[in-house]
Amino acid sequence: MIRWYCFLSVIVCALDATPMVQVTDKGNGVFKGHFIFNLTEDLVGWKIQIDFSKAVTGLTSPVSKEYVKDSSNETVHYLVNKDHTGIQTTKHQFDVMIEGTTKDGSVPSAHAFLQNMGHDNYNVPTPPNNDGTKYNYNEVQMKSIMFYRAQRSGKLPANNQIPWREDSALNARGQNGEDLTGGWYDAGDHVKFGFPQASAVTLLTWGLLQYKDAYKASGQLDDMYDCIRWLLEWLLKCHTGQNELYIQVGDGNLDHNFWGRPEDMTMARPSFKVTSDKPGSDVAGEYAAAMAVASMVFKDKDPVFSAKLLNHSKQIYTFGKTYPGIYSQSVKEAGPFYGSDEYKDEVAVGAAMLYLATNNTQYLTDAESFHQHGNQWGQSWGSKFTASMVANNAFMALIAVEAGINPTQYRNWAKGQIGYVLGDTGRNYVVGFGVNPPSHEHHRAV
Numbered sequence: 001m002i003r004w005y006c007f008l009s010v011i012v013c014a015l016d017a018t019p020m021v022q023v024t025d026k027g028n029g030v031f032k033g034h035f036i037f038n039l040t041e042d043l044v045g046w047k048i049q050i051d052f053s054k055a056v057t058g059l060t061s062p063v064s065k066e067y068v069k070d071s072s073n074e075t076v077h078y079l080v081n082k083d084h085t086g087i088q089t090t091k092h093q094f095d096v097m098i099e100g101t102t103k104d105g106s107v108p109s110a111h112a113f114l115q116n117m118g119h120d121n122y123n124v125p126t127p128p129n130n131d132g133t134k135y136n137y138n139e140v141q142m143k144s145i146m147f148y149r150a151q152r153s154g155k156l157p158a159n160n161q162i163p164w165r166e167d168s169a170l171n172a173r174g175q176n177g178e179d180l181t182g183g184w185y186d187a188g189d190h191v192k193f194g195f196p197q198a199s200a201v202t203l204l205t206w207g208l209l210q211y212k213d214a215y216k217a218s219g220q221l222d223d224m225y226d227c228i229r230w231l232l233e234w235l236l237k238c239h240t241g242q243n244e245l246y247i248q249v250g251d252g253n254l255d256h257n258f259w260g261r262p263e264d265m266t267m268a269r270p271s272f273k274v275t276s277d278k279p280g281s282d283v284a285g286e287y288a289a290a291m292a293v294a295s296m297v298f299k300d301k302d303p304v305f306s307a308k309l310l311n312h313s314k315q316i317y318t319f320g321k322t323y324p325g326i327y328s329q330s331v332k333e334a335g336p337f338y339g340s341d342e343y344k345d346e347v348a349v350g351a352a353m354l355y356l357a358t359n360n361t362q363y364l365t366d367a368e369s370f371h372q373h374g375n376q377w378g379q380s381w382g383s384k385f386t387a388s389m390v391a392n393n394a395f396m397a398l399i400a401v402e403a404g405i406n407p408t409q410y411r412n413w414a415k416g417q418i419g420y421v422l423g424d425t426g427r428n429y430v431v432g433f434g435v436n437p438p439s440h441e442h443h444r445a446v
Helices: 138-152 194-209 210-219 221-238 252-256 281-297 303-322 332-338 344-358 361-370 390-400 407-422
Strands: 023-025 029-038 047-054 057-060 066-067 076-081 094-104 110-116 244-249 271-275
Touching: 029 110, 057 076, 057 138, 138 221, 138 252, 194 210, 194 221, 194 244, 194 281, 194 332, 194 390, 210 221, 221 244, 221 281, 221 303, 244 281, 244 332, 252 332, 303 344, 344 361, 390 407
Parallel strands: none
Antiparallel strands: 023 029, 029 094, 047 076, 047 110, 057 094, 066 076, 244 271
């Protein structure tokens, strides 16, 4: 089963190389020059790659910010629009003035390549619809994975497929300097909230465990392993002590007051943790569940990583069970955004996943003990009751089918829920897919 999410399809279209003109030698290696672009279409956000003939330092421009992708290669520089310079129209030439310094004191030559961040020839091949269904589930599966790639924080890997994302938040640290880079940004914003991230990767990984053949058939299996591992590596970083777990990086109020890309963040990035003195059994249960189910998924693919996940899962579960408490009461900064009012459901899920991973009946006993009978309203990051949250609960219905519970009824119901998401009513809810998709998605990284 797959999780259906928005895929933010922003395409980039490189124009022809433009030479640097109107060059002025200001002495001592300092120079000024212009790149004049004759636009054939309006720009809605832009990025410029400049290739110099020699190393250049201290590059500045009044209309952009400097991004050097490879600090060891000072001949290649990247400029990105400021908030107020992103819109450029065909009514005028787009004149980009730069100033920089060469180490040998001579003036360089240069060419620039302009990318319109509203359009582009960057493409990920769309998987074929090879199962004869009304909707191309293979394509939605691929774009669901791409969505999570667009959420990545930290130093991006060489196989990054989101051209408008760069390295960001490289100084994310714990209260004692621990490395907390990586993970996913939340809700199109900039905070890294551990609770909903762990919940998301639990369900994604559980889906891979149950339906590995579906990912293999669509050609997405390796990409899915890569997708979940990115977040799992971050969760492992957050477990910095036997009874210590980081659960948030960033201040929600500061972040929400900044409308810009994560690459451009300058505000403070405080980190918050739960401990034996400030417990968080709910978030600990969710972290434990994510790592336990992931240990099963990676058991054959990467046994060392699998064993590491299982070891941390056991420790985190014991921490959460030994020191009961609600994390958002311990970490007040999380409350307004992802507050929790109960922890037993997450501890129950953590115990259940550990039972599946270890076959230790104590975990099963714990799961049954912590399981609560209550009003079923929805499977989500904060509640493990079931009856709402369309995609999550379509998945839960299929899990019931696998257990032999009302298989025909629940399978048809799940299919109907996903059909609703993909456009059965005339409104498709997946960005970049199908007919009539959303067009004004909330996402600061775009």
